[in-house]
Amino acid sequence: MISDDYPNDPSLARLASLRTYDVNAGSAERLRRRCHVLLEEQASNTPVAIANGILFRRIAAPVLGGAWCVVYLIEVIRRAVAVYGM
Amino acid sequence: MTPMDPDDEGALVARLRAADPGAFDELYDAYRPRLFAFLLRMTRSRTVAEDLLNDTWLRVVRHAYRLRADTRVGPWLFTVARNLYWSYRRSSLVEERCAPDLLSLWPSPAPWPSPFDLAAAGELERRVERALSRLSPQHREVLILIAHEGLTPADAAAVCGTSAEALRQRLSRARAALEQKLGETSAVAALERDYGT
Numbered sequence: 032m033i034s035d036d037y038p039n040d041p042s043l044a045r046l047a048s049l050r051t052y053d054v055n056a057g058s059a060e061r062l063r064r065r066c067h068v069l070l071e072e073q074a075s076n077t078p079v080a081i082a083n084g085i086l087f088r089r090i091a092a093p094v095l096g097g098a099w100c101v102v103y104l105i106e107v108i109r110r111a112v113a114v115y116g117m
Numbered sequence: 118m119t120p121m122d123p124d125d126e127g128a129l130v131a132r133l134r135a136a137d138p139g140a141f142d143e144l145y146d147a148y149r150p151r152l153f154a155f156l157l158r159m160t161r162s163r164t165v166a167e168d169l170l171n172d173t174w175l176r177v178v179r180h181a182y183r184l185r186a187d188t189r190v191g192p193w194l195f196t197v198a199r200n201l202y203w204s205y206r207r208s209s210l211v212e213e214r215c216a217p218d219l220l221s222l223w224p225s226p227a228p229w230p231s232p233f234d235l236a237a238a239g240e241l242e243r244r245v246e247r248a249l250s251r252l253s254p255q256h257r258e259v260l261i262l263i264a265h266e267g268l269t270p271a272d273a274a275a276v277c278g279t280s281a282e283a284l285r286q287r288l289s290r291a292r293a294a295l296e297q298k299l300g301e302t303s304a305v306a307a308l309e310r311d312y313g314t
Contacts, residue, residue: 046264074136
C-alpha cells in the first residue's frame with residue numbers, strides 16, 4: 032500500500048507488502064466495551080446535550096413556573112371575586 | 118490508506134462528535150489492526166503496543182466531540198497513536214539496542230497459507246522487519262506511514278508535526294538507511310547459510 036507519490040520505489044514496495052498485525056479477539060472486545068461505556072458517558076456530555084440542559088434550566092423551567100403562577104393567581108382572584116360578589 | 122469519500126468522512130466525523138457507538142465501531146474495526154501494527158513496529162514490544170493502542174482509542178473517544186467537521190480521520194488516528202508513542206518513549210528509558218527477538222512480532226494464531234509460503238515469504242519479510250527495526254524511530258515512522266499505510270507526504274507530515282519538505286528529506290534518508298540495513302542483514306544471512314549457523 033504505497034502512496035501514489037512513490038509508485039516505483041523498490042525500498043517502499045518491500046515495506047508495503049509487510050503484514051498487518053492485530054491484538055487478540057478478547058483484548059479487542061474488552062477495549063471496544065470500555066470505549067462504548069465511555070461513549071455513553073460522553074453522549075450525555077456532548078455540546079448538544081449540555082445545550083439542552085442549559086436551555087431547560089435557564090429558559091423552559093422559569094417560563095413554565097411563571098405560567099403556572101399566573102394561572103394560579105388568576106384562579107385565586109376569580110374565586111375571590113365570586114365569594115365577595117364583586 | 119484508501120482515501121475515504123469526503124462526504125462519508127464528514128458524516129462519520131459528525132456521528133463521532135455525537136458519540137455514536139456505530140461510528141466508533143466502524144472506525145475501530147477499520148483502524149485497530151493498522152494502529153496496532155504501527156505501534157508494534159515503533160515500540161517493538163507487543164505488550165507496550167497493546168497498552169498504547171488502548172490509550173489511543175480511549176483518547177480518541179474522549180476527544181471525538183472536539184473534532185472539526187473537516188477532520189481527516191485516518192491521519193488524526195495516526196497522530197494520536199504517534200504522540201502517545203513519543204510520550205511513552207520520552208518518559209521511559211527505552212534502550213534502542215535491546216530490540217526483542219523479532220519473532221515475537223508474529224501473531225499467535227499465524228494464518229500461514231502453507232509451509233512453502235512460510236519458508237519463502239517469511240524469510241524475506243523477516244529480513245525487512247529486522248532491517249526496519251534497526252532504523253531510528255524517526256526513520257521508521259516515516260517509512261511505515263508512507264510505505265505501509267499509504268499516507269500522502271502531506272498527511273504524513275501532518276502526523277509527524279513537520280513540513281512536507283522536511284518529511285521528504287527525512288524519507289529520502291530513511292530509504293537510504295533501510296537499503297543499508299537490508300544489505301547488512303543479507304550479508305549476515307549469507308554468512309549464516311555458508312557456515313550453517
